[in-house]
Amino acid sequence: MNLTLKVWRQSTDSDGRFETYTAENVSAEASFLEMLDVVNDKLEGQGEEPIVFDHDCREGICGSCGFLVDGVAHGPETGTTICQTHMRKFNDGDSLTIEPWRASAFPVIKDLMVDRTAFDRIIESGGYVSVRTGAAPDAHTMPVNKHDADDAFNAATCIGCGACVAACPNAAAMLFTSAKVSHLGMLPQGQVERYERVSNMVDTMEEAGFGACSNHGECEAVCPKGVSLNYIARMNRDLAVAKLKGV
Amino acid sequence: MILDGKAPTGDIEEAWDKHRFSIKVVNPSNKRKFKVIVVGTGLAGASAAASMAEMGYQVQTFCYQDSPRRAHSIAAQGGINAAKNYQNDGDSIFRLFYDTVKGGDFRSRERNVYRLAQVSNSIIDQAVAQGVPFAREYSGLLGNRSFGGAQVSRTFYAAGQTGQQLLLGAYQALARQIGLKNVVHHNRTEMQDLILVDGQARGIVTRNLITGQIESHMADAVVLATGGYGNVYYLSTNAMGCNVTAGFQAYKRGAYFANPCYVQIHPTCIPVHGEFQSKLTLMSESLRNDGRVWVPRNKEDVEKPARDIAEADRYYYLEERYPAFGNLVPRDVAARNSKYVCDEGLGVGHKVNGERRAVYLDFAEAIKRDGEDAIREKYGNLFHMYSKITGENPYKVPMRIYPAVHYTMGGLWVDYNLMSNVPGLHVIGEANFSDHGANRLGASALMQGLADGYFVLPYTIGNFLWSERPKPLTNDCAEAQQAVADVKGRINTLMDIKGGKPVDYFHRQLGKVMYDKVGISRSGAGLKEALEQIPAIREEFWKNVSVPGKANSLNPALEKAGRVADFLEFAEVLAHDAHDRDESAGGHFREEHQTEEGEAKRNDEDFSYVAAWGYQGVGVKPELHKEPLSFDYVKLSQRSYK
Ligand SMILES: Cc1cc2nc3c(=O)[nH]c(=O)nc-3n(C[C@H](O)[C@H](O)[C@H](O)COP(=O)(O)OP(=O)(O)OC[C@H]3O[C@@H](n4cnc5c(N)ncnc54)[C@H](O)[C@@H]3O)c2cc1C
Ligand code: SF4
Ligand code: FES
Numbered sequence: 001m002n003l004t005l006k007v008w009r010q011s012t013d014s015d016g017r018f019e020t021y022t023a024e025n026v027s028a029e030a031s032f033l034e035m036l037d038v039v040n041d042k043l044e045g046q047g048e049e050p051i052v053f054d055h056d057c058r059e060g061i062c063g064s065c066g067f068l069v070d071g072v073a074h075g076p077e078t079g080t081t082i083c084q085t086h087m088r089k090f091n092d093g094d095s096l097t098i099e100p101w102r103a104s105a106f107p108v109i110k111d112l113m114v115d116r117t118a119f120d121r122i123i124e125s126g127g128y129v130s131v132r133t134g135a136a137p138d139a140h141t142m143p144v145n146k147h148d149a150d151d152a153f154n155a156a157t158c159i160g161c162g163a164c165v166a167a168c169p170n171a172a173a174m175l176f177t178s179a180k181v182s183h184l185g186m187l188p189q190g191q192v193e194r195y196e197r198v199s200n201m202v203d204t205m206e207e208a209g210f211g212a213c214s215n216h217g218e219c220e221a222v223c224p225k226g227v228s229l230n231y232i233a234r235m236n237r238d239l240a241v242a243k244l245k246g247v
Numbered sequence: 248m249i250l251d252g253k254a255p256t257g258d259i260e261e262a263w264d265k266h267r268f269s270i271k272v273v274n275p276s277n278k279r280k281f282k283v284i285v286v287g288t289g290l291a292g293a294s295a296a297a298s299m300a301e302m303g304y305q306v307q308t309f310c311y312q313d314s315p316r317r318a319h320s321i322a323a324q325g326g327i328n329a330a331k332n333y334q335n336d337g338d339s340i341f342r343l344f345y346d347t348v349k350g351g352d353f354r355s356r357e358r359n360v361y362r363l364a365q366v367s368n369s370i371i372d373q374a375v376a377q378g379v380p381f382a383r384e385y386s387g388l389l390g391n392r393s394f395g396g397a398q399v400s401r402t403f404y405a406a407g408q409t410g411q412q413l414l415l416g417a418y419q420a421l422a423r424q425i426g427l428k429n430v431v432h433h434n435r436t437e438m439q440d441l442i443l444v445d446g447q448a449r450g451i452v453t454r455n456l457i458t459g460q461i462e463s464h465m466a467d468a469v470v471l472a473t474g475g476y477g478n479v480y481y482l483s484t485n486a487m488g489c490n491v492t493a494g495f496q497a498y499k500r501g502a503y504f505a506n507p508c509y510v511q512i513h514p515t516c517i518p519v520h521g522e523f524q525s526k527l528t529l530m531s532e533s534l535r536n537d538g539r540v541w542v543p544r545n546k547e548d549v550e551k552p553a554r555d556i557a558e559a560d561r562y563y564y565l566e567e568r569y570p571a572f573g574n575l576v577p578r579d580v581a582a583r584n585s586k587y588v589c590d591e592g593l594g595v596g597h598k599v600n601g602e603r604r605a606v607y608l609d610f611a612e613a614i615k616r617d618g619e620d621a622i623r624e625k626y627g628n629l630f631h632m633y634s635k636i637t638g639e640n641p642y643k644v645p646m647r648i649y650p651a652v653h654y655t656m657g658g659l660w661v662d663y664n665l666m667s668n669v670p671g672l673h674v675i676g677e678a679n680f681s682d683h684g685a686n687r688l689g690a691s692a693l694m695q696g697l698a699d700g701y702f703v704l705p706y707t708i709g710n711f712l713w714s715e716r717p718k719p720l721t722n723d724c725a726e727a728q729q730a731v732a733d734v735k736g737r738i739n740t741l742m743d744i745k746g747g748k749p750v751d752y753f754h755r756q757l758g759k760v761m762y763d764k765v766g767i768s769r770s771g772a773g774l775k776e777a778l779e780q781i782p783a784i785r786e787e788f789w790k791n792v793s794v795p796g797k798a799n800s801l802n803p804a805l806e807k808a809g810r811v812a813d814f815l816e817f818a819e820v821l822a823h824d825a826h827d828r829d830e831s832a833g834g835h836f837r838e839e840h841q842t843e844e845g846e847a848k849r850n851d852e853d854f855s856y857v858a859a860w861g862y863q864g865v866g867v868k869p870e871l872h873k874e875p876l877s878f879d880y881v882k883l884s885q886r887s888y889k
Contacts, residue, residue, distance in 0.1 A: 011800070012457075029520040029597070029638075037751070038523050044749035044804050049796045052803055054313065056486040058526050061411055062317040080635065088638050109457060110801045117434065120314050124426035128419035129378045133298040133701045136369070136376035140333065143387030153380035153405060156412060160316055189378045 001026050001092035005039065007051055008099040009111050016108065018097070021051075028088040032075060033058060033065065035087055052111040060084040060224060063159030066166070067112040068099050073163035073222040081161065081224040101162055103171035105209040116162050118208035119176060126200035127180045129189050142188050155183040157225040164219035164227075170211030175219040177205050178235035179227045185238055195242035202239055250503070250859055250874040254358035254663040259880055263362045266663070270710035278303035281712050282466040284451055285309070286438045286493050289318030290410075290417055290693060291676025292472030294700030297420035300429035302705060307464060308421070308432045309453060311488055311806075315432065316418045319474055319486040320696065323410025324531050326394055326402035327693040329367040334391050338399040340364045346397060347691060348881040350577075351656075351684020352833035352849060354509070354857070357880055359663060363682050366702040367694050371403055373701055377416035381405050395532060395689025396575055402690045407531065407628045413693055417700070438493045439737075439809065441469065441500045441672065442730045448497075448672035449720055452730045454738075456806060459799035461734050463727035467717045468671045468708055471497060472700070475655035475677040477510070479814045479821065480766070481758020483652035484516060484529040490810040491817045494659050494678055498820075502667045503859035503872055505660035505680035507817070508825035511687055511834045512767050513653035514581035517636055518605035520597050527651040528636060530608075531629055532689060535574045535581070537613035537622065538646070540565050542593040542606050549595050553607055553645050564588055568845075577886075579686060579767075579834050579847070582650035586767045589649070596647045609645035650767060654692060656683045656834065657824070660859040660874070664707035665699060668859075670715065673708055675699035680857065685833025738798050741808050746791030750807040753788045757781065757811070757818055765822050770838040774826040781822060782866055785815040820860055820869055827871065830854045842885070851883055 003023045010016030026035050033055055040050035056064040060081040067082065069075035077085045090096070098112065106114040144152075156179070164175035181198045184190030190197070213232060220229045255262040255269075273281070281304050285296040288310045300306045310318060332338040344364040348357060371389075375381065381403050382390040394402035405412040424430040435456040442450035442463060450465035476491035477483035498504045515530045543549055544562040564584055566573045574581075588594065589604045596605035614622050619642055623630070630641050637647070658680040659667050665681070666673050676696040683691065720727075764777035788811070796802040831840040831847035832854065840848045855876045860869035 027521045027523070030523060031525075031636075034523050034525050037525055041749045041751055044793055044795055045747060045752075047745065047793055047795045049802075050804055052801060056312055056317055056488050057319060057322050058487060059322055059528055061408065062312070062319070062321050062486065064312060064317050077635075084635055086636065086638065113801075116313060120316075120422065120425075120434075123419060123422040126426075128423045129376065130423060131373070131376040131420075132301045133294070133373060133420070133705065134369070136372040139331070139372045139375040140388055142375075144383055145387050146383045146385050149380055149383040149387075152378070153382075153412075156380050156405075156415065157408065159411070160314065183380070184378045187378050187380065189376055 001028065001087065001090070003090065003093070004095040006095070006097045007111070009051070010108050011110055026087050028086070030087045031058065031083060032085045032087065033083050052113050054113050055083055058083040061159060063161040066101060066161045066163055068101070068166065070097050073101070073166040074224055079224060079226055101166035103165045103210070105171065105173070106162060106165060114162070118210070119160050119162065119173070121208060122173070122177055122201050122204045123180065125204035126193070126197040127184070129184060130193060144188060148186050152183050152186040155179045155186070155227065155231055158227050159225055161224065163222045163224065165210065167218040167222040168211065169216055169218065170214060172213045173205050173210040174213040174232045174235070175223060175227055175229070177201055178231040181235045181238065182231040195238065195245055195247045198235060198238045199242040199247050248872045250660065250668070250857070250872050252356050252662050252874050254356055259358060259361045262358055263365055267706055270664070270707065271713035273709040273713045275303055279305065281305065282307070283468050283470060283708065284464060284466040285470045285472060286451060287318070287472035287474060287676070287678065288315035288418070288421060288432070289320040289472060289474055289676060289696065290414055291678070291696035291700045292470070293318070293414070293417035293421045294697050295470060295472060295675055295704050296430055297417065297424050298701050298705040299708070300424035306424070306430045307466065308430055309436045309438060310434060311437045311456065313434050315421055316415060318414060319489055320414045320693070321411045322486065323693055324407045324529065325533070326392065326404035326409045326690045327370070327413065328401050328690040329371045329403060329694065330364055330401060331368055331371060333389060334400045336399045338401050342399065343367060343401065345881050347682065347688060348684070348878070350686060350688040352686050352847070352886065353684065353851065353855070353878060353883055354506070354832050354876065355682055355684030356876065357878060359682050362703065363695055363698050366698045369702055370694060370697045374413055374416050377420060379405065379412045379416040381412070396577060397688070410693065413697065417697070437806065438473070439496065439734045440730045441497045442727050443500055443669065444720060444724065444726045447670045447715070447717060449717065450727055452734045454734070457801050459797065459802065461731055463722045463731050465720045465722055465724070465727060467712055468673060470673045470675060470704065470708070471659065471678050472676045473678045476817065477652045477655050479757070479818050480652040480761045481754050482519065482524060482527050484513065484527050487526060490813065492810055492813045494674070495813045495817050497659060497667070497669070497672060499862050500669065501862070502669045502672055503660040503861050504657070504820055505857050505859040506657035506824065507821040507860070508828055508835050509656035509685045509833060510652060511578065511654040511656060512582045512650045514578055514585060514650045515608065515648045516651035517633065518596055518647050518649035519599050521599060529651070529653060530633060530646070530648060532578065534608060534626060534629060537625070538574065538608040538610050539563055539612060540574050540581070540606055540608055542588045542595060546592045549593060549603055553595070553609070562588070562593065579836065582767050583836060585650055605647040605649045607645040608648045610641065611645070614642065654687055656680065656685060656687055660857065664710060665704050666707070666711060671711060671717070673704060675704050685835055738805065738809070741792070741794050741805065741812065742798050744789065744792050744794065746793050748791050748793060750792055750794070750804060750811050753784055753792060754811045754814070756784050757815060760784070761818060765825055768836050768838055769825050771826065771829070774822055777822045778819065778826065781815065781818045788812065788815055816865055819866070823868055824858055824860060828854060828858065846886065849885065
């Protein structure tokens with residue numbers, strides 16, 4: 001099939017603009033990124049700069065990839081990263097607009113690539129259990145109720161892609177942060193630092209310039225891992241307790 | 248030259264304890280004086296960096312992604328082994344050790360493997376304490392599964408994403424140390440060269456992938472944790488950025504590359520769909536527990552819909568050829584047989600470059616026997632992934648699978664202390680050659696990466712640092728300046744070619760030669776051809792590659808070009824190793840050496856050694872150094888799956 005692509009091109013030292021490209025003879029079996037590879041191969045062969053986008057595993061797990069397709073984070077297929085979206089989802093002759101995550105806490109580096117290190121800073125401020133290597137007791141010392149373990153796992157499936165921020169009208173990072181807070185906060189291993197953790201991580205999140213949550217729910221709709229909005233409510237409860245405790 | 252792995256002698260059970268006692272220990276106040284560079288922050292690098300920083304060392308880390316959390320360790324699905332014996336099925340450290348040595352087809356160092364089995368249990372304890380959400384039973388205790396044909400259930404897992412959960416644990420430990428300013432981390436920074444001073448590894452040259460800046464970083468020791476080289480085959484289950492550059496540049500500076508020909512080809516991956524395919528996706532091997540592998544018996548049927556092919560016209564080749572193990576034969580045996588039936592023209596699915604390279608993995612019988620719900624319960628996420636990628640419903644039509652390059656057992660040579668032959672250069676995780684011999688068992692790479700990073704290297708590196716006490720150096724010492732100039736020179740040469748072909752064109756060509764001649768099944772004659780074809784592609788690359796953009800800014804084409812340039816040299820080393828190893832062992836199958844039943848036939852008399860290759864110049868056959876292997880605890884035997 002043939003497609004027309006309107007792609008955001010921006011280098012660090014310039015304002016961005018849309019450029020139009022055609023993708024020709026695209027196989028319906030190809031992934032969306034493979035379609036872009038074909039466009040880039042042609043550009044490179046002509047000595048032109050390829051379209052820059054982040055990607056690595058192409059299996060939907062590393063969280064590197066992500067941009068907006070016709071305004072939707074990770075494109076039209078729900079519960080799926082853009083690297084796992086295949087061209088059979090589109091039609092011959094389609095015209096698609098492709099642009100980077102838009103959020104002030106995620107500045108554009110080039111074209112479709114943005115800087116998501118604010119997420120790492122949130123983790124560095126408390127998203128861990130402070131256990132030194134070698135200091136761990138036998139794994140069976142502390143059984144964990146299966147329901148809690150499964151719930152913690154579901155929160156931990158977040159791949160840190162940033163789609164939730166991109167989809168949020170306020171560019172809030174609540175879904176990501178709450179997933180991280182909840183993963184550890186629901187396990188016995190994470191109890192000692194539970195309230196300090198939430199308060200430090202939320203502080204860092206706010207300092208990084210993410211917006212406030214006003215319950216739009218757009219984040220959950222685009223999250224490729226189906227991370228639930230319930231974690232935001234859970235985090236807010238923990239935060240309230242943390243405030244009461246004065247941590 | 249004969250190499251010495253310096254493994255301790257004496258009782259294998261006590262060797263590691265005694266060794267730890269005998270090596271030098273750095274006292275806490277002195278640790279603060281030492282700087283360590285860790286390149287790569289996957290499972291191996293992140294766990295090592297976090298542990299060393301906790302101990303007091305000054306650590307700097309580097310990765311090419313935008314965050315340590317994205318290293319390709321994240322993609323591991325199946326699980327991680329440990330000898331906990333929580334299932335009370337007779338597992339033990341000795342059994343895990345025994346299985347791993349045997350699984351590696353007797354081409355690994357016994358004492359390293361024993362240590363790996365010994366520390367395996369601590370890894371699970373550490374991960375659980377970090378909050379890694381492993382699967383649990385209703386009792387609240389950890390669940391296990393049996394994996395990769397093991398006779399005991401010793402694999403710990405977190406649904407289909409054990410890799411991501413373990414990596415998040417190690418990444419969080421690292422993030423904590425970054426937050427505490429004990430580690431300085433550099434994202435989007437690629438190592439391009441190793442700096443030697445007085446014969447010791449004292450620093451690295453990096454390229455900042457955003458600004459293009461070339462810089463040197465100095466330290467008292469350098470650790471490479473840069474993962475595997477599977478992408479030398481172009482298509483593999485590795486991430487797009489996985490590369491051999493760090494290890495290969497170290498090799499060019501004098502480090503030996505060991506056993507590069509030991510490559511694991513995984514039998515159950517989603518087949519190639521077209522020429523512009525960029526990578527292959529693994530389907531967990533657990534699928535072979537219930538799926539039956541077949542192709543049509545007659546060439547006329549290969550285009551027919553699978554369900555229209557009569558039962559009598561289906562060739563269940565694994566079940567017929569290996570009645571005892573059937574569909575559960577080891578990875579290499581399953582992979583090889585799939586290749587053979589496709590070579591015979593019995594392959595199914597898409598025609599790519601005039602060939603059909605896929606076989607069926609059929610669940611019809613299992614669904615009929617256990618019901619669709621039971622199958623969904625077991626494999627739902629895998630079936631979902633398959634249907635997303637292929638657009639087909641595997642509950643209704645059989646899956647199509649084909650082998651793909653998956654893991655590389657070879658890597659830089661290291662001794663028992665995980666130090667290479669270059670003093671100060673340590674290598675951990677998939678980047679070293681250590682514990683898997685000629686073939687890796689399922690769920691043991693995560694174990695090895697974390698064993699190296701949490702429980703081995705943080706001790707053994709102290710031995711080097713305290714015996715040598717390297718003298719302080721600055722970033723602008725003559726050796727660093729020279730290495731920086733070398734890197735800039737290489738980049739300028741690439742930029743100046745201004746040819747007419749994109750980088751991927753050459754990578755694809757290389758991949759084709761590697762799969763055809765240095766892949767699942769190899770022959771002396773084929774390897775000779777590869778040794779002629781690889782240099783020809785390399786020559787054409789240096790004449791005709793197009794690298795647009797600028798050297799001093801973000802430039803993905805330049806990143807790829809640098810990696811492919813190294814693959815084009817490394818491929819030749821790999822092919823030389825495969826040619827030289829005139830036997831079959833594990834993942835290395837030489838057609839000339841098979842039993843009457845077509846199984847891999849080792850030659851222990853002549854080849855029971857580690858082949859460690861030393862650089863002699865581009866296009867020149869490297870020099871072979873041998874580390875002899877002896878087996879005192881596991882008796883040498885030939886595998887049989889009939
Ligand atoms: C799809 C898949 C499934 C798997 N499933 C399993 C499983 O179930 N069980 C199991 O035990 N094993 C499994 N494996 C194998 C296992 O995941 C890997 O062997 C292991 O995770 C490798 O870890 P590592 O830390 O050595 O390397 P990686 O995780 O690959 O990390 C490499 C690091 O090095 C960095 N790097 C690389 N080159 C450079 C450079 N030049 N400069 C700077 N930084 C660099 C990268 O940025 C990254 O941080 C699987 C592998 C794959 C591909
Ligand atoms: S919560 Fe979902 S959308 Fe947000 S970063 Fe995690 S995986 Fe991505
Ligand atoms: S590239 Fe890894 S999630 Fe898309």
